Amino acid sequence: MSHGFCSLIFGRLDVESLDFLKAFFHPGLNDIILSGAAWVVIVGAAVTAALLTWFRLWGPMWSKWLISVDHKRIGVMYIVLALIMLVRGALEGVVMRAQQADGLHGGFLSADHFAQLFSTHGTIMIFFMAMPFLTGLINIVVPLQIGARDVSFPMLNSLSLGLTVSGAMLVMISLVIGDFSTGGWSAYPPYTEPNFQPGVGPDYWIWAVTLAGLGSTLTGINFVVTIFKERAPGMSFLRMPIFTWNALCTSLLLVFAMPPLTVAALMLAADRYLGFHFFTNALGGNMMNYANLFWQFGHPEVYILVLPSFGIYGEVISTYSGKRLYGYVTLVIATMAIGFLSFGVWLHHFFTMGQDADVNAVFGIATMLIGIPTGVKVYDWMATMFRGRIRFSVPMVYALAFMVLFVLGGLTGILLANPPVDFQVHNTLFLVAHFHNMLIPGTLFGLFAGYTYWFPKVFGFRLNDRWGYIAAFNWIVGFVLSFMPLYAVGLMGLTRRAVSYTNPAFEPWLHVAGVGAIFITAALVSMCVQLYVSIRDRELTRDIGGDPWDARTLEWATPSPVPAYNFPVIPHIHALEAFAVAKGAGLGYQEPVSYSDIHLPGDTYIGVITAVFGTALGVGLVWYMWWLAWLAFAVIAVSLIARAVLGDRHPVTIPAAEIKRKYRAWLEVVRATAPVTRALEWDYRNHGVAAAEYTKEAAE
Ligand code: HEM
Numbered sequence: 001m002s003h004g005f006c007s008l009i010f011g012r013l014d015v016e017s018l019d020f021l022k023a024f025f026h027p028g029l030n031d032i033i034l035s036g037a038a039w040v041v042i043v044g045a046a047v048t049a050a051l052l053t054w055f056r057l058w059g060p061m062w063s064k065w066l067i068s069v070d071h072k073r074i075g076v077m078y079i080v081l082a083l084i085m086l087v088r089g090a091l092e093g094v095v096m097r098a099q100q101a102d103g104l105h106g107g108f109l110s111a112d113h114f115a116q117l118f119s120t121h122g123t124i125m126i127f128f129m130a131m132p133f134l135t136g137l138i139n140i141v142v143p144l145q146i147g148a149r150d151v152s153f154p155m156l157n158s159l160s161l162g163l164t165v166s167g168a169m170l171v172m173i174s175l176v177i178g179d180f181s182t183g184g185w186s187a188y189p190p191y192t193e194p195n196f197q198p199g200v201g202p203d204y205w206i207w208a209v210t211l212a213g214l215g216s217t218l219t220g221i222n223f224v225v226t227i228f229k230e231r232a233p234g235m236s237f238l239r240m241p242i243f244t245w246n247a248l249c250t251s252l253l254l255v256f257a258m259p260p261l262t263v264a265a266l267m268l269a270a271d272r273y274l275g276f277h278f279f280t281n282a283l284g285g286n287m288m289n290y291a292n293l294f295w296q297f298g299h300p301e302v303y304i305l306v307l308p309s310f311g312i313y314g315e316v317i318s319t320y321s322g323k324r325l326y327g328y329v330t331l332v333i334a335t336m337a338i339g340f341l342s343f344g345v346w347l348h349h350f351f352t353m354g355q356d357a358d359v360n361a362v363f364g365i366a367t368m369l370i371g372i373p374t375g376v377k378v379y380d381w382m383a384t385m386f387r388g389r390i391r392f393s394v395p396m397v398y399a400l401a402f403m404v405l406f407v408l409g410g411l412t413g414i415l416l417a418n419p420p421v422d423f424q425v426h427n428t429l430f431l432v433a434h435f436h437n438m439l440i441p442g443t444l445f446g447l448f449a450g451y452t453y454w455f456p457k458v459f460g461f462r463l464n465d466r467w468g469y470i471a472a473f474n475w476i477v478g479f480v481l482s483f484m485p486l487y488a489v490g491l492m493g494l495t496r497r498a499v500s501y502t503n504p505a506f507e508p509w510l511h512v513a514g515v516g517a518i519f520i521t522a523a524l525v526s527m528c529v530q531l532y533v534s535i536r537d538r539e540l541t542r543d544i545g546g547d548p549w550d551a552r553t554l555e556w557a558t559p560s561p562v563p564a565y566n567f568p569v570i571p572h573i574h575a576l577e578a579f580a581v582a583k584g585a586g587l588g589y590q591e592p593v594s595y596s597d598i599h600l601p602g603d604t605y606i607g608v609i610t611a612v613f614g615t616a617l618g619v620g621l622v623w624y625m626w627w628l629a630w631l632a633f634a635v636i637a638v639s640l641i642a643r644a645v646l647g648d649r650h651p652v653t654i655p656a657a658e659i660k661r662k663y664r665a666w667l668e669v670v671r672a673t674a675p676v677t678r679a680l681e682w683d684y685r686n687h688g689v690a691a692a693e694y695t696k697e698a699a700e
C-alpha cells in the first residue's frame, strides 16, 4: 500500500500513536503508567463485554435501557457514565497528588504527561462526571417531583445522552490512541493553537466538549420546557419543590451558557483546522476573545454544577430534620438571583490580563454580590435544622460537611474576588484549593447525597448505610487533607499545574495532601463495596411502600421502583409539599376515583446511533479521517431526518384496567406492611412506610 492511500484511510494515525505499546518501546515508570492506563481501558471494555455475554445481558440491556426513552432509565444511564468517569478522574487526581508529593525530587511523571493529566482530569470532572451526574439526577427526579409522565421531549432526551456519551468516549479513546491536550480544561490559546500543539491533543478536547456541550444545551431546553409545561394541575410555581426550582435555574443556565462554549470551541477548531486567526495574537487575532467567550460559559458553569446540589441539600435537610424547609420563597429568590448574577461576573477569571483597574473593581464587587443570596441559602438551611428532630443519615452527613466546608470555600472566594489579592495568588495552588473546596463539598457531596437519597426510589431497595458512612468519612477526611494544605503552599507561591518544584518548604504540605489522596482512594473503594453489599442484601432492604425516609415531595408518593408511567393517575396539587400534608392528615395512600389509559412514547434508536456515530465523527475529525467523519455525520443526519419524518411509530398504550390492578395490589401490600418509626429508619425493618409518629410532624 502506498503511503498516500494509508493516510487517506488512517489520516494522521500511525503505530507511534498507540499508547498501549509505548511501555514496550521505551520502558520507564512514566510510560508504564501511560500504557497501563491504556490497558485498563482496553481490558475493562473487554471484561465488560465478556460479562455481558456470559450473563446474557446484551438483550435486556438493549431493549430495556439503551433504546428506552423513560426519563428514569436515561437518568440512570447518565449516572453510570458519571460514576465510571469519576473513577478515572479521581484516580488521575490521586496520581497528580502523588507526583507532587514526590515533586521536590522531580517525581515520576514527565512534564508532558502531567500536563495531560490535569487537562483530562479537569475536563472529565467538569464535563463527564459532574454534568452527567447532575443531569442524571434531574432526569430521574424532576418529572416525578412535578407529577409528570415524562419530559416534554423524550426522544431528544435520548439524543442528548447519546451526545454526552460520544464526548466521553472520545476522552476515553484518547487514553488508548494518541495524546490528550496539555492546555488545561479551559484550552486557552496560545497553548492550544497549532503552532504550540500541532498534535491531536487539543482536537480531542474540542470535539469531546462540542459534542457533550450540544447534548447539554438540548437537555437545558428539554427541562425548561418540561418544568414550564408538564407540572401537574395545581402545582403553581411556588408549589414546586426546591430541587425542581434549582433544576429550572440550572436548565436556564444550560440554555444560555453552553452556546458560548460551543462557539469558542468551534472558533478554536477553525484556527486549528482551517488556518483562521481568531485567537492567535498575530494577524489580527486576539486571545482575549477566547477568554471572554470561554468564561461567559465558564462562570455560569460553576452554578450549573452547584445549584442542583443546593437543591438536593434543601430536600435532604428538610426531610431528615422532619420539618418543612425554612424560608422557601427566599430560597427560590436566592436561587434565581444567583443564576442571574452568575452571568455578570465572568471577568474575574482574568483580573490579571491587562484591563483597567475600574473594570476589575466593578467585576470584583459584582462577584462579591453573589455571596449575599448564597448566604441567604445557608441561613435558611440552618434555620430548617433549628429545633428539628435531626436524623444523621448518610445524605445528612454529606449535607453537614458541606455546610461547614462550603462556607470556608466561599470565604476564600470572597478573598479572590479582590483584584489586588488575586494578583498575588492567581495561578497558584491557592486557587486550586479554592475551587476544589467549592466543587467537592458543593457539587460532589451533594450528588452523593442525592444518589443515596433517591437510590431506593429508582431501584426499590436501600443502599447499605454502614458502607455509606465509611465512604462519606473517607471523602470528607480525604478532601480536607488533600486540599487544605494547598491554600498554604499557594500562598507560599507554588504555582498551579507545576510538575515539580525546588523549594523544600512546600514538601511537608504536599506530603499531607498525598495522604489525603490515599483517603480519597479508600472512598472510591468504599463506594464500590457499598454498591456490592447493597445489591447482595437487596431482599432485606426492599422499599415496599416507596417512602423510606418519611419524605415530603411527590416522588415518594409512588411505588419504588417507579413504574414506567410514574403515576397511575396524575395527582392534583393543593399545597406546597402536598404529599407531606396528605400524610399528616392520614391520607397518604388514597385510591384514585377513576383510572384511564396511559400513552407512552415508544423506544428509539436515535440515542444509540448518536453515541456510536458521534464517537466515530469525533475520531474522524481528530485523526483527519475525512471519509469516517463524513460517513458518521451522514448517518446521524439521515437518522434524525428519518425520525422526524416517520415520527414515533411504536407508541405504547397501557390499559386503565391494568394500571388499576397493579396500583390496587400495591396499596394492598402497603397497608399490610408494618410502618417504621424514625428510630428504626436504618434497620432492616424499614420497608418504606413511615409510621404516624413522624408523619404527624410532617403536617406542621
Ligand atoms: C476526587 C478528588 C480530586 C483530586 C485528588 C483532585 C486533584 C487535582 C489536582 C492535583 C489538580 C491539578 C492542580 C494543579 O494544577 O496543580 C486538579 C485540577 C483540577 N481539578 Fe481536581 N481533584 C479532585 C476532584 C475534582 C472534582 C470533583 C472536580 C470538579 C467537579 C475537579 C476539577 C478540577 C479542575 C477543573 C482542575 C483544573 C484543571 C486545569 O488545571 O485545567 N477536581 N485536581
Ligand SMILES: [Cu+2]
Binding pocket: 298, 299, 302, 345, 346, 348, 349
Ligand atoms: Cu467565576
